[in-house]
Amino acid sequence: MMWTTAVLLLLLPRLLHSSVTENGKLFNQSGEADEQLSDAPAVDPKRSAGVKGRDTCAIPCDITIKILQDEKHSICAQLQQSLLVFGRSTRKLISNVMEEQQRALDILSSQVTELMTKVQTLSSEVRRSNTEMFSIKPVPSHGRDCSDIKDNLMSVVPKIPSGIYIIHPENTDSSFEVVFCEMDYMGGGWTVMQRRTDGLTDFKRPWADYADGFGNLAGEHWLGLKKLFHIVNQKDARFQLHVALVSADDATSYASYDDFHLDNETEFFSIHLGRYAGSAGDAFRGYEQEQNQDTAPFSALDVDSDGCNPSCFIHNRTVESCSSLHNQTGWWFNRCGLANLNSSPEDTEHNQTPRTRILWDTWRRNGIPHVIKSVTMKIRRIVTNN
Numbered sequence: 001m002m003w004t005t006a007v008l009l010l011l012l013p014r015l016l017h018s019s020v021t022e023n024g025k026l027f028n029q030s031g032e033a034d035e036q037l038s039d040a041p042a043v044d045p046k047r048s049a050g051v052k053g054r055d056t057c058a059i060p061c062d063i064t065i066k067i068l069q070d071e072k073h074s075i076c077a078q079l080q081q082s083l084l085v086f087g088r089s090t091r092k093l094i095s096n097v098m099e100e101q102q103r104a105l106d107i108l109s110s111q112v113t114e115l116m117t118k119v120q121t122l123s124s125e126v127r128r129s130n131t132e133m134f135s136i137k138p139v140p141s142h143g144r145d146c147s148d149i150k151d152n153l154m155s156v157v158p159k160i161p162s163g164i165y166i167i168h169p170e171n172t173d174s175s176f177e178v179v180f181c182e183m184d185y186m187g188g189g190w191t192v193m194q195r196r197t198d199g200l201t202d203f204k205r206p207w208a209d210y211a212d213g214f215g216n217l218a219g220e221h222w223l224g225l226k227k228l229f230h231i232v233n234q235k236d237a238r239f240q241l242h243v244a245l246v247s248a249d250d251a252t253s254y255a256s257y258d259d260f261h262l263d264n265e266t267e268f269f270s271i272h273l274g275r276y277a278g279s280a281g282d283a284f285r286g287y288e289q290e291q292n293q294d295t296a297p298f299s300a301l302d303v304d305s306d307g308c309n310p311s312c313f314i315h316n317r318t319v320e321s322c323s324s325l326h327n328q329t330g331w332w333f334n335r336c337g338l339a340n341l342n343s344s345p346e347d348t349e350h351n352q353t354p355r356t357r358i359l360w361d362t363w364r365r366n367g368i369p370h371v372i373k374s375v376t377m378k379i380r381r382i383v384t385n386n
C-alpha cells in the first residue's frame, strides 16, 4: 500500500495542472477570464474591474458598481463551478488510478498464490522421494562377515579386494558393522579384529572403548568386543582365530586356533579357544596351567577380572592389576599370563619392559622372546558339514 500512496503523490501535481488548464479554457470561453486566472486562481476581481473602469468612466458610479458586482458574482460562480469540476475529475482520476493499481495487485497476488502452490507441491514431492530413498530402503550390507562376503562375491568378481566392508551379522536386530576384510591373506575371507603396527593409536583405554571398539579400520584398531561377539555368535557358524606376528628383524610367525568364541558382556566376554596350530607357540595357554588365558574374562584398566585378587607375585613383583602392569591396556588376563597383543609395538625411544611391549612370550629364538613390531588378529568361518 505504501508505494500506491507514493505514486498518487507523484501524480497529483500533474493531475492538478491538467485540470487547471481545462478550467482555464472554461474561463476564456465565457470571454471574461484573464490569462492570469489559470496561474493565479486567487485573483483580485477589483483589479480587472479597475482596468475596465477606465474604458467606461462615463457610466455613473452606482451603475458601474452594479456591473462590477454582477461581474464579481459571475466570476465567483464560474470559479466555484470550475472548482467543483476540478474536484470531481481529480477524484475520478484518483479512483481510476487506484482501481488500476488494485487490479494489478490482484493479478500479482493471484500469480504469487499460484507459485506458492507449485512450490509446496514440489517440496512435498521432494520430501516423499527422500523418505523413500533414506528410510524405506535399508542400508545394504555386503554380507554377514568377511567370509560370507568372500563366498558371495567369489563367483561374480575375479579378485575381491581387501578393504573396508559393511557387514550385518545374522541374528542381530539392526547392527550393521564396518569392518576391515583381508581378502588376500591365506585364501582371504578374514575379518580383522585387531591390528597393531605403528603405535599411533592409543590402546590405554577403559572398558567402554574395548567393548565398542576404537582406532582406524585401515590402520591400528580394536574392532570391539560387542561386534566380535555378534560375529562369532551367528547361528550355524564357527570361527577360527589367526594371530600373525612380525618381529623387529622382520621374522614372521603365526598362531592359529581352530575354534574361537566369546561369552556375552555379562560374562565379561570370556574367551574360548580351540586347538592350537602354528609357529609362534601357544602363548594364550602358556607353559603352566596358571598362565592359561583360555576361558579368562576380559579386563581393562577400570574393570579388573585378571585373577590377581588381591594380588599376584610376578617376576618377584607384587601385582594387583595386570592392566596397570601392561601400560593400562585391556586383555584376557589371567594372573597376567604370557600373551597381550594390545601393548605397544617396539619403540626404541621408550624404555620398554617386556610387559609394556606386544607380548607373545612363546615365540622365541635361542630361548629369548622376539621383539614384536606388528600384529594382526583375524577371524574366519570354519566350513562345517551340517
Ligand SMILES: *[C@@H]1O[C@H](CO)[C@@H](O)[C@H](O)[C@H]1NC(C)=O
Residues within 6 Å of the ligand: 025, 028, 029, 035
Ligand atoms: C483562451 O486563452 C488562450 C491563452 O491566453 C488563448 O491562446 C486562446 O486563444 C483563448 N481562447 C479563446 C477561445 O479565446
Ligand SMILES: *[C@@H]1O[C@H](CO)[C@@H](O)[C@H](O)[C@H]1NC(C)=O
Residues within 6 Å of the ligand: 201, 202, 203, 204, 327, 344, 347, 350, 351, 352, 353, 356, 357
Ligand atoms: C604406553 O602407552 C602409551 C600410549 O599408547 C605410549 O605412548 C607409551 O609409549 C607406552 N609405554 C610404553 C613403555 O610402552
Ligand SMILES: *[C@@H]1O[C@H](CO)[C@@H](O)[C@H](O)[C@H]1NC(C)=O
Residues within 6 Å of the ligand: 264, 265, 266, 267
Ligand atoms: C549371558 O550368558 C549367560 C550364560 O550363558 C546367560 O545366563 C545370560 O542370560 C546371558 N545374558 C544376556 C544379557 O544375554
Ligand SMILES: *[C@@H]1O[C@H](CO)[C@@H](O)[C@H](O)[C@H]1NC(C)=O
Residues within 6 Å of the ligand: 315, 316
Ligand atoms: C626372584 O627372586 C629369586 C630369589 O630371591 C631369584 O633367584 C630370581 O632370579 C628372581 N627372579 C627374577 C625374575 O628376578
Ligand SMILES: [Ca+2]
Residues within 6 Å of the ligand: 304, 305, 306, 307, 308, 309, 310, 320, 321, 322
Ligand atoms: Ca586384580
